[in-house]
Amino acid sequence: MASGDPLEDRVILWTRFTPDDPTQTSIPVQAIVSETPEFAEPMVFAATADEKNNFCVKVDAAGLKPDTWYYFSFVAGNAASPVGRTRTFPRRTQRVNRVRFATVSCSNFPYGHFSVYNALAKVEDRDLDFVLHLGDYLYEYEPGTYDDPASVPNRVHSPANEIVSLSDYRERHSQYKRDPDLQAVHQQYPMICIWDDHEFTNDAFKDGAENHQPESEGNWETRKLAAAKAYFEWMPVRSFDEDSMRLWRRFYYGDLIDLWMLDTRIEGRDAQASLPIGSERTDPERKLISDNQMDWLTSGLAESGAVWKMIGQQVMFGQLNLAELPQPELLSFLPYGTTQQGINMDQWDGYTASRKRILDAIDGSVENVVIFTGDIHTSWANEIYRNPSSLLGDLFNREALAVEFVCPSVTSPGFPAGLAELVSGALPVVNPHVKYSELQTRGFILMDVTRQRAQAEFHYVTTIADETRKGELDDSKRRLVAVNAKSDQNRAPYRLIVDQNVLQPTRPRSAQVSLLAPPATMKHQQYLADVVKQVSFQESVV
Numbered sequence: 001m002a003s004g005d006p007l008e009d010r011v012i013l014w015t016r017f018t019p020d021d022p023t024q025t026s027i028p029v030q031a032i033v034s035e036t037p038e039f040a041e042p043m044v045f046a047a048t049a050d051e052k053n054n055f056c057v058k059v060d061a062a063g064l065k066p067d068t069w070y071y072f073s074f075v076a077g078n079a080a081s082p083v084g085r086t087r088t089f090p091r092r093t094q095r096v097n098r099v100r101f102a103t104v105s106c107s108n109f110p111y112g113h114f115s116v117y118n119a120l121a122k123v124e125d126r127d128l129d130f131v132l133h134l135g136d137y138l139y140e141y142e143p144g145t146y147d148d149p150a151s152v153p154n155r156v157h158s159p160a161n162e163i164v165s166l167s168d169y170r171e172r173h174s175q176y177k178r179d180p181d182l183q184a185v186h187q188q189y190p191m192i193c194i195w196d197d198h199e200f201t202n203d204a205f206k207d208g209a210e211n212h213q214p215e216s217e218g219n220w221e222t223r224k225l226a227a228a229k230a231y232f233e234w235m236p237v238r239s240f241d242e243d244s245m246r247l248w249r250r251f252y253y254g255d256l257i258d259l260w261m262l263d264t265r266i267e268g269r270d271a272q273a274s275l276p277i278g279s280e281r282t283d284p285e286r287k288l289i290s291d292n293q294m295d296w297l298t299s300g301l302a303e304s305g306a307v308w309k310m311i312g313q314q315v316m317f318g319q320l321n322l323a324e325l326p327q328p329e330l331l332s333f334l335p336y337g338t339t340q341q342g343i344n345m346d347q348w349d350g351y352t353a354s355r356k357r358i359l360d361a362i363d364g365s366v367e368n369v370v371i372f373t374g375d376i377h378t379s380w381a382n383e384i385y386r387n388p389s390s391l392l393g394d395l396f397n398r399e400a401l402a403v404e405f406v407c408p409s410v411t412s413p414g415f416p417a418g419l420a421e422l423v424s425g426a427l428p429v430v431n432p433h434v435k436y437s438e439l440q441t442r443g444f445i446l447m448d449v450t451r452q453r454a455q456a457e458f459h460y461v462t463t464i465a466d467e468t469r470k471g472e473l474d475d476s477k478r479r480l481v482a483v484n485a486k487s488d489q490n491r492a493p494y495r496l497i498v499d500q501n502v503l504q505p506t507r508p509r510s511a512q513v514s515l516l517a518p519p520a521t522m523k524h525q526q527y528l529a530d531v532v533k534q535v536s537f538q539e540s541v542v
């Protein structure tokens with residue numbers, strides 16, 4: 001089971017039931033929700049596992065208290081799901097002093113074990129309020145393409161073909177949802193997810209994709225709808241209405257954070273430009289997000305009163321110029337999806353008019369903007385300027401319009417060993433706004449956010465190939481990057497802090513993880529049997 005999209009009074013609870021009887025087309029299900037892991041004073045929500053939704057069940061459990069942890073389980077007949085833990089967000093008007101969450105992306109099942117998810121699920125060590133999944137939750141390829149059978153022979157994609165049809169997408173989602181480490185993350189935290197290309201197919205846009213061949217794979221619209229239907233069935237996201245593909249949405253974490261989750265991939269994106277030179281890349285008519293979504297974002301930013309304005313989205317926002325690297329031979333080892341010309345046309349760099357609209361909206365009027373990004377299997381901390389190459393190594397003490405934290409992948413590969421350090425070392429010469437990069441190791445970002453500071457802790461796992469070392473972190477690689485909030489008290493320029501001597505790793509809130517909201521475990525299952533009896537007794541009385 002899983003949960004997601006927490007609001008102040010509700011959260012999406014998700015599960016899937018496999019019918020015993022193959023002729024069954026619908027199964028009545030109940031979601032049981034309680035503030036305690038012993039299921040005291042349970043609330044019951046009725047739902048149905050229906051064949052038309054692939055027997056996936058989603059309950060938008062409303063009427064909950066704000067800023068509260070809950071425990072939940074699904075029951076149907078004699079079957080019960082494991083017990084999960086989730087939470088609601090604080091009211092928009094509530095003063096909030098601190099929150100912790102992780103950002104992750106690019107979890108390719110056949111590239112390795114989900115060691116990163118294993119590390120996140122250690123509640124006592126991480127103490128997260130939620131997890132942001134920035135896309136590439138699953139990959140579309142057939143076995144033998146973009147995988148690593150030599151390292152992890154038991155992690156082979158199913159079905160054994162590139163996923164194209166609705167049943168293909170459903171089977172792939174089902175395979176990922178059976179991974180024990182992904183299950184463990186969903187069991188402990190609500191997730192806020194957005195799709196990127198691989199939930200559809202590589203380098204997707206509104207009207208097609210690099211990895212979609214209409215001659216052999218059929219109509220793009222049909223495939224896009226199938227992928228989106230399976231996504232809404234299998235992911236704990238809230239739908240706007242039954243047939244809508246809208247995934248862009250907004251969350252409030254008290255008065256501390258306004259969070260916009262964008263869809264830069266499917267809803268409004270024009271085709272990637274074919275060449276990094278010429279006017280196509282800068283054409284004002286080409287869009288990365290629709291006008292609808294852009295207006296919603298820019299007007300939201302303008303009226304937001306939250307301390308932090310945070311944007312979760314798919315592709316790198318900051319400018320990245322690899323074409324002028326001092327060692328151009330390094331370009332031949334660019335990560336997957338990057339053009340050989342040194343500018344990745346799939347990122348905001350390929351849609352400069354859309355980026356300009358956001359910078360215009362921020363510049364001079366919106367403070368404390370933080371952008372979260374996935375997609376490229378490498379770690380980055382960037383300051384955002386209109387024209388960073390004019391900074392020439394920070395000669396001018398200007399301040400950034402925003403900062404961007406790009407998270408490492410769960411498993412998908414970055415640069416090959418050796419070259420990662422070379423490129424990372426050469427980058428700042430022509431990219432002075434890139435304050436940190438790590439181009440090889442898998443991991444996650446842990447964000448610890450207060451009213452004064454947003455600190456990103458880049459954590460890395462030791463291995464994704466060794467199943468016995470799942471969840472193990474390499475603390476020698478950990479890197480801290482922070483930004484201080486501008487406020488009436490602090491008018492210092494908005495810049496990233498990268499000096500490891502002035503930053504301290506943050507600590508979990510021990511009262512929360514031991515007393516207020518301990519992790520959901522197998523032992524909580526035992527309380528469920530009694531609850532189910534009570535529930536069915538009450539129902540029979542009614």
Ligand SMILES: [Fe+2]
Pocket residue numbers: 106136198375376377412
């Ligand atoms: Fe990816």
